[in-house]
Amino acid sequence: MALLEVNNLCIQFGGLRAVDDFNLTIEKGELYGLIGPNGAGKTTVFNLLTGVYRPNEGIIRLDGEDITGHRTTEINRDGIARTFQNIRLFADMPVIDNVRAALGGQYHYSLFESLFHVGKYKATEQAMTERAMSLLAVFHLDQYAEVMASNLPYGQQRKLEIARAMATNPKLLLLDEPAAGMNPNETAELMDTIELIRDKFDITILLIEHDMKLVSGICEKLTVLNFGRVLAQGETKAVLSDPEVVKAYLGES
Amino acid sequence: MSNTNQTAASAAPASILKAAEGKRRRNDLITFGIVIVVYAILEILMKTGLLSSHLKGLLVPMAYYAVVAVALNLCVGILGELSLGHAGFMCIGAFSSALFSQIFQNSMPAAPRFFLAFVIGVAVSALFGFLIGIPVLRLNGDYLAIVTLAFGEIIKNILNALYLGLDSRGFHASLQNVMALGLEPDGTVLVNGAMGITGTPHDSNFTIAIIVLLLSLLVVRNFIGSGQGRAVMSIRDNRIAAESIGINITKFKMTAFTISAAIAGAAGVLFSHNISTLQASSQYFGYNVSIMILVYVVLGGIGSIRGSVIAASVLYLLPELLRGLNKYRMLIYSIVLIVVMLINWAPKAVAKRDELLAGFRSGRKRKV
Numbered sequence: 001m002a003l004l005e006v007n008n009l010c011i012q013f014g015g016l017r018a019v020d021d022f023n024l025t026i027e028k029g030e031l032y033g034l035i036g037p038n039g040a041g042k043t044t045v046f047n048l049l050t051g052v053y054r055p056n057e058g059i060i061r062l063d064g065e066d067i068t069g070h071r072t073t074e075i076n077r078d079g080i081a082r083t084f085q086n087i088r089l090f091a092d093m094p095v096i097d098n099v100r101a102a103l104g105g106q107y108h109y110s111l112f113e114s115l116f117h118v119g120k121y122k123a124t125e126q127a128m129t130e131r132a133m134s135l136l137a138v139f140h141l142d143q144y145a146e147v148m149a150s151n152l153p154y155g156q157q158r159k160l161e162i163a164r165a166m167a168t169n170p171k172l173l174l175l176d177e178p179a180a181g182m183n184p185n186e187t188a189e190l191m192d193t194i195e196l197i198r199d200k201f202d203i204t205i206l207l208i209e210h211d212m213k214l215v216s217g218i219c220e221k222l223t224v225l226n227f228g229r230v231l232a233q234g235e236t237k238a239v240l241s242d243p244e245v246v247k248a249y250l251g252e253s
Numbered sequence: 254m255s256n257t258n259q260t261a262a263s264a265a266p267a268s269i270l271k272a273a274e275g276k277r278r279r280n281d282l283i284t285f286g287i288v289i290v291v292y293a294i295l296e297i298l299m300k301t302g303l304l305s306s307h308l309k310g311l312l313v314p315m316a317y318y319a320v321v322a323v324a325l326n327l328c329v330g331i332l333g334e335l336s337l338g339h340a341g342f343m344c345i346g347a348f349s350s351a352l353f354s355q356i357f358q359n360s361m362p363a364a365p366r367f368f369l370a371f372v373i374g375v376a377v378s379a380l381f382g383f384l385i386g387i388p389v390l391r392l393n394g395d396y397l398a399i400v401t402l403a404f405g406e407i408i409k410n411i412l413n414a415l416y417l418g419l420d421s422r423g424f425h426a427s428l429q430n431v432m433a434l435g436l437e438p439d440g441t442v443l444v445n446g447a448m449g450i451t452g453t454p455h456d457s458n459f460t461i462a463i464i465v466l467l468l469s470l471l472v473v474r475n476f477i478g479s480g481q482g483r484a485v486m487s488i489r490d491n492r493i494a495a496e497s498i499g500i501n502i503t504k505f506k507m508t509a510f511t512i513s514a515a516i517a518g519a520a521g522v523l524f525s526h527n528i529s530t531l532q533a534s535s536q537y538f539g540y541n542v543s544i545m546i547l548v549y550v551v552l553g554g555i556g557s558i559r560g561s562v563i564a565a566s567v568l569y570l571l572p573e574l575l576r577g578l579n580k581y582r583m584l585i586y587s588i589v590l591i592v593v594m595l596i597n598w599a600p601k602a603v604a605k606r607d608e609l610l611a612g613f614r615s616g617r618k619r620k621v
Contacts, residue, residue, distance in 0.1 A: 145273075
């Protein structure tokens with residue numbers, strides 16, 4: 001059974017069909033790419049998958065369960081985590097608290113315990129901190145644990161966003177242009193990081209990206225969107241040499 | 254920024270956490286230390302008779318305004334929502350606790366009576382905070398400010414018109430006049446409309462007020478350092494991202510707002526048990542008071558709990574101490590507000606201040 005199954009997804013803003021008849025199947029463990037020209041509806045697809053928008057039509061299934069119409073918060077608990085095109089960190093909180101905030105759903109203690117720091121508070125906080133630190137270490141961010149998130153260099157902020165998403169233990173990770181604004185070195189490092197987390201956490205990844213080097217380097221399958229519709233879908237190599245795709249997106253050389 | 258990063262990058266992760274923890278601890282120590290030391294000095298001055306009776310009368314109000322400033326800072330600085338109704342929550346805490354104390358005035362010893370009055374004042378305020386939060390916290394920014402502003406005024410006006418009596422048949426309430434209560438001859442009027450509640454036992458004093466202040470500081474500090482507190486701050490910093498990591502926005506906003514209202518209620522309890530006649534007048538519970546509390550929070554630094562306490566104390570005492578200057582009182586007060594604002598926020602002034610502080614610190618270290 002596929003991990004993510006999207007059937008006939010449509011959303012309309014006024015007279016504009018931003019996403020129309022969108023189908024997508026992602027198998028467990030795949031690294032899947034979503035590409036297309038600006039304004040094609042890629043981020044809208046992400047917003048549909050994460051419940052920011054409700055689709056007008058269509059069904060989204062995660063691991064066989066129908067999650068269409070669930071709210072953003074619920075969808076995260078269902079097992080989808082995401083990053084954002086324009087970075088959205090908790091800027092005035094230290095790096096470690098960005099991750100600990102995301103761990104909050106897995107470590108509980110009562111309000112009374114949090115107001116007086118009694119009972120389970122200390123043990124739970126310690127376990128949470130250890131978990132957060134080990135997660136940060138994967139992204140080589142542990143040395144910045146107490147730095148304010150807004151003071152991190154750009155590339156590290158992108159990584160922290162991924163780390164924060166990973167802290168919610170997702171089955172499916174959505175990355176919205178992770179390499180945007182990165183220099184070639186940072187992009188290469190990011191590619192390693194993405195492959196590392198896929199293997200280490202045994203997770204499925206769907207990413208939007210314009211950097212063709214990254215896409216062809218790590219994505220196994222691709223979907224190309226154009227004007228809200230699927231233009232091509234399949235193995236990366238085949239899709240990238242499809243004359244339609246070349247014409248609409250890559251440009252003829 | 255680069256400085257922090259370089260020092261951070263060179264140290265081992267575990268020691269970074271420890272260092273930050275130590276710094277937070279020192280910070281807390283300074284906050285609590287300031288309150289305790291100031292309290293001790295004032296107590297000594299009082300015992301030795303060096304404080305005028307006018308000044309003595311200002312101490313409890315100073316403490317409860319500090320408490321309500323801490324409460325509002327939780328709402329504005331940590332939750333990131335502007336409330337202009339905190340005088341209203343104070344009013345609710347004041348009236349509910351005073352009512353209790355008056356009913357049990359002769360049937361209970363002072364200490365447990367005040368304790369229960371305190372619990373009731375806090376609980377009723379929290380309840381109102383919760384109920385008002387349900388519709389209000391769906392609003393953002395300016396809308397929340399306007400609704401809380403209106404709420405504070407409504408509370409004040411209702412309490413101004415409320416008559417409540419107790420006789421052998423039970424409670425009687427009216428919004429018209431005392432006669433409408435229809436009390437039996439043995440009955441007593443508890444809340445007498447605009448005349449308010451008279452004869453509340455004088456149960457709070459400066460020591461109790463300081464204990465309440467320390468307790469509210471502790472609770473807010475602990476909340477900030479807890480999972481719930483982090484959830485609240487993440488909503489403040491980026492609501493959309495907070496939703497994306499599964500944080501229930503409404504629940505955590507409600508939690509913080511309710512705690513804030515409860516603490517404001519605690520300030521109200523101190524208020525009502527410090528004066529003999531409690532009236533819901535604009536002077537004490539009007540929107541101007543809510544705005545004054547907001548001034549304390551803003552000048553003390555939004556999000557800085559210690560700043561709120563210091564700003565509330567100083568800015569409350571200042572106009573009172575300037576009373577001798579009569580005509581120029583508010584002029585000087587306003588100038589002080591502007592100067593404090595500049596020192597806190599003007600970039601050049603901040604740079605100069607940090608330079609002076611750094612010089613002071615290194616000088617002190619050399620001596621040691």
